[in-house]
């Protein structure tokens with residue numbers, strides 16, 4: 001299977017109107033103006049940002065989730081968590097991260113692990129290019145940096161699979177450097193707090209957001225001498241140091257994950273509501289302005305679960321395609337939800353099927369695709385002409401890394417075999 005990975009409200013609605021983006025505009029003026037008015041605005045925005053940073057750090061100390069990768073400053077452990085967390089929720093990542101760190105506890109271990117092993121450890125997380133890049137980067141660290149994770153931003157950014165966000169996250173969380181981060185959660189929080197009405201994907205707006213994130217993390221650094229409470233998870237010695245850049249960045253992400261959520265944000269309990277333009281203007285549901293969503297596209301696939309003498313035919317996806325190197329049952333995309341199965345099977349395998357029985361249907365979404373995979377158990381009339389793939393028992397298949405959809409098909413096969 002080719003398995004892949006609001007509009008603005010009019011003003012004058014009876015709520016207090018604040019010019020969208022006013023705070024950023026003031027901030028911008030504050031940085032660039034040297035007039036007395038400019039200095040006044042500059043000091044106003046500095047005061048706001050200082051209060052914002054203090055409120056975020058205090059809230060984080062009291063409310064941060066105790067996540068396993070937060071108990072360390074090991075850049076490797078933090079890096080693995082950041083890569084796993086891309087496109088994936090925290091609660092899903094925790095068991096994967098624990099298993100990975102147990103099996104491959106060092107950069108050297110990740111660099112040397114067989115391809116089958118890293119794919120098996122990643123099985124279920126999806127977006128498998130991430131794990132292949134992670135291993136390539138581990139190999140670069142071993143070869144070029146003597147196994148030591150690079151500390152400077154450019155060195156981190158040069159590693160395969162690491163972009164500006166991830167380099168900033170590792171640099172700030174592991175090394176407490178004043179590096180900005182900007183992911184979906186942070187964009188949502190900043191556009192709402194600063195009342196940014198423009199689409200964050202537009203270049204100038206994206207640039208503004210990076211500037212704001214930079215200003216906040218530098219302010220956290222400047223305020224690091226102030227005495228503050230620490231989160232309960234900061235039990236280890238390195239975390240008891242002042243790591244304000246790390247905690248400020250994590251507080252922005254955490255606020256976006258727990259309070260300033262996409263739908264139904266908890267504004268009334270939000271620690272920064274007094275500083276939030278969107279809350280004061282009643283525009284929380286309008287921002288971030290992400291433009292029109294692309295319509296979802298339905299796609300249909302048929303998987304043939306072919307059995308001979310208790311073994312099943314499975315195939316490995318080739319290099320260079322989505323989900324490369326993962327395993328799956330032979331499958332095809334079809335135009336209709338209910339294709340002529342017999343003809344489809346004959347065309348593909350150059351032989352007829354003695355019997356085709358429905359096994360299960362798996363539905364899932366990847367990006368804008370709504371995918372339906374219908375699996376059928378097939379017994380040949382005679383031996384198959386198709387020789388691509390290998391024959392495995394259900395127990396042997398369990399040891400392979402399957403794509404998420406085909407893992408569900410395999411579970412149905414295994415349940416059938418057990419029954």
Ligand code: SF4
Pocket residue numbers: 189192193259260261265266267268270271272273276277278279284
């Ligand atoms: S007040 Fe509401 S919109 Fe503003 S940051 Fe807090 S949760 Fe988000």
